[in-house]
Amino acid sequence: MIDENHTALGFPPFTDEKPSWEPGEGRLPEIHLYFGSRCNRECDFCVVFGSPRGWLAEVDEELLEALLGLLHPQAQLKIYGGEPTLLSANLRWVFAELRRRGFAGRFTLFSNGIQSARLLELLEADDRTCCVLNYSILTGTQAERIPPTALRQLTEYARRHPGRLFAGHADLVEVGRAQQ
Numbered sequence: 001m002i003d004e005n006h007t008a009l010g011f012p013p014f015t016d017e018k019p020s021w022e023p024g025e026g027r028l029p030e031i032h033l034y035f036g037s038r039c040n041r042e043c044d045f046c047v048v049f050g051s052p053r054g055w056l057a058e059v060d061e062e063l064l065e066a067l068l069g070l071l072h073p074q075a076q077l078k079i080y081g082g083e084p085t086l087l088s089a090n091l092r093w094v095f096a097e098l099r100r101r102g103f104a105g106r107f108t109l110f111s112n113g114i115q116s117a118r119l120l121e122l123l124e125a126d127d128r129t130c131c132v133l134n135y136s137i138l139t140g141t142q143a144e145r146i147p148p149t150a151l152r153q154l155t156e157y158a159r160r161h162p163g164r165l166f167a168g169h170a171d172l173v174e175v176g177r178a179q180q
């Protein structure tokens, strides 16, 4: 079901695609990659305590090899953070290398969308990549809203490229600094 808020935003809600294949032994249908807590926001509800002072570890050759060994070739690699646009050069390398080595699955970024130009560069770098935007920041719900220029740019891209930009879920989970 598509709720009214998502429709009004211009970004459909994200739903996982059901795999049409059987994962082989030792190959996973999905991996969630958290590369650190560095972020350009500092939300109270953040599960990784994201912050501009947070840590960040780039994906290197060793991790890339591990991902290739674990992921089914049609799997989904979900990339969280901190904020993935702060690692955009490294992620473009990850996309290119995994494709070159036979990975044909989907990359799904989870981003606040504030660095919209960098985010669109990542989407343009790989046509099996999509992004789920943080609902709270998109709507200004218990968080400072995404700047209007970034929102305009993302909305226009979503209009022209269906299936590439989504909004996350509206439920706020009681986690993060707010619980300390």
Ligand code: SF4
Pocket: 039, 040, 041, 042, 043, 045, 046, 047, 048, 049, 050, 051, 081, 082, 083, 112, 134
């Ligand atoms: S934008 Fe996302 S990663 Fe950054 S602090 Fe907020 S919830 Fe955490």
